[in-house]
Amino acid sequence: MSDIFKKIKQEWLNRCVRCGSCRNVCPVFNATFEEPSVSRGKISLIDLIKKGHGKLDREAALIFKKCTTCLRCNEICAMDVPYEDIIITAREIATEKFGLFKEEIAATTALKNENLLDTAGNFSRLAYLLFKKSKSPGNLVSKFPIPGKGTAALPEIKPGKFNYKDRTFKPAREKTGKLIYFPGCMFSRAYVDTSKNLVRVLTTLGYEIFVPSNINCCGAPSLHAGDRKSFEELKNKNVEILNSINADGIVTGCATCCHNFKHNYKELNKPVYQFIEVIERHLDEISKWKTEKPINITWHHPCHIVRGQNLPKDLPERIFTSIKGITFVKMDEADNCCGMGGSFKMVHPAVSDRIQERKALNIIATGADNVVTECPGCIMNITEGLEKKRANTICTHTADILAMCIEK
Ligand code: SF4
Ligand code: SF4
Secondary structure, eight states, rough: OOOGGGGGGGHHHOOOOOOOOOHOOOHHHHHHHGGGSSSHHHHHHHHHHHHTSSSSOOOHHHHSSOOOOHHHHHOOTTTTTHHHHHHHHHHHHHHHHHOOOOOHHHHHHHHHHHHHHHHHHHHHHHHHHHHOOOSSSSSSSEEEEEEETEEEEEEEEOOSSSSSSEEEEOOSOOOOEEEEEEOOOOOEEEHHHHHHHHHHHHHHEEEEEEEEESOOHHHHHHHHHHHHHHHHHHHHHHHHHHHHHOOOOOEEEEEHHHHHHHHOOTTOSOEEEEEEHHHHHHHHHTOOOOEEEEEEEEEOOOHHHTTTOOOOHHHHHHHHHHEEEEEEETTTTSSOOOTTTTTTHHHHHHHHHHHHHHHHHHHHHOSSSSEEESSSHHHHHHHHHHTTOOOOOOOEEEEHHTTTTTTT
16 A cells, blocks of 8 residues: 555545546536546546555656546535545645646745745736736736747736735725735735625625734635645634634635635634625615616626635625626526636636636526626636627626625
């Protein structure tokens, strides 16, 4: 038996009865039709290596990365196989042996270091001026060439991050509670207007919002790439800061940050909420809000909300149908992954593109003006997918839609 895989319990692997049900739902398998793409294939491979019938080589490490961690296999699996634990631990073991893939190094290194992130932001602003821009009015995207791999879409990084200093935003009416806003990397640097809108909506609903300046990346990109050491360092710093602040809870507009907090930040001394969870408490109040002109909205379920946090699937529809002027249009496969999957898009861009195209076509078929979601990675990737199809639909965040509907 291979000792290196002892962190993956044999009992986890034995739970898989190789039924293949996960093949029907796996977006990567549906884009490749290759057995190593799906959880069953990866579990079989790990089992073989663990029992000494296969070896952990670079090809195996690449297969472990061929997964968006969308958790659709987890959702369908009748045997309750702990797939997320298996694949993240397998990536960790492979990273210990081979290091991170070159496509992952830049992002995970920058995300660990605020100064580096500032420098990367300045560079990307320069690159943004040089390379072709998206026509999308809502979320502009630069197309950066990746040698030998095509291009990658990145949102415009705004000058000056949102949480450049500690800030308190007072409630606009009688106080409902006090929440810490955790913007995460993307909403503090790229989608800054979304952060402003999120704070505006919550203060309108009576919350005092505190935004700490010294907070770090939540560490999810490092954890998913297999770099647990960096994840633990980031987590420990964040827990110390967040636990020292007196508040009723933490709110974030990022599905991946929230999923990561709820599952991996066991030391936190206060609850963490996804933005839509907080909005759900105020459906009566937002039913007085309206749009300036009628709009059609559809919703893309981020994997880390619908499965990662198990929030009700009908929650976005309940929120948007309570606002006058919004027509909610259902989308086929709304809970299917968009193909982003963190560094999956960089390591397996061709497969990611196929999943992204399927998502874009489903969105276009709704005829909606806006596809709304609550994850910056999804917004970035879906915006790129819609751009490629020259669609008129704009991808945006729940907070951006709600902010324009606030009762005047
Ligand atoms: S659905 Fe579950 S038990 Fe069936 S093959 Fe997939 S992981 Fe194994
Ligand atoms: S997590 Fe998603 S992409 Fe990965 S194997 Fe399961 S269904 Fe496929």
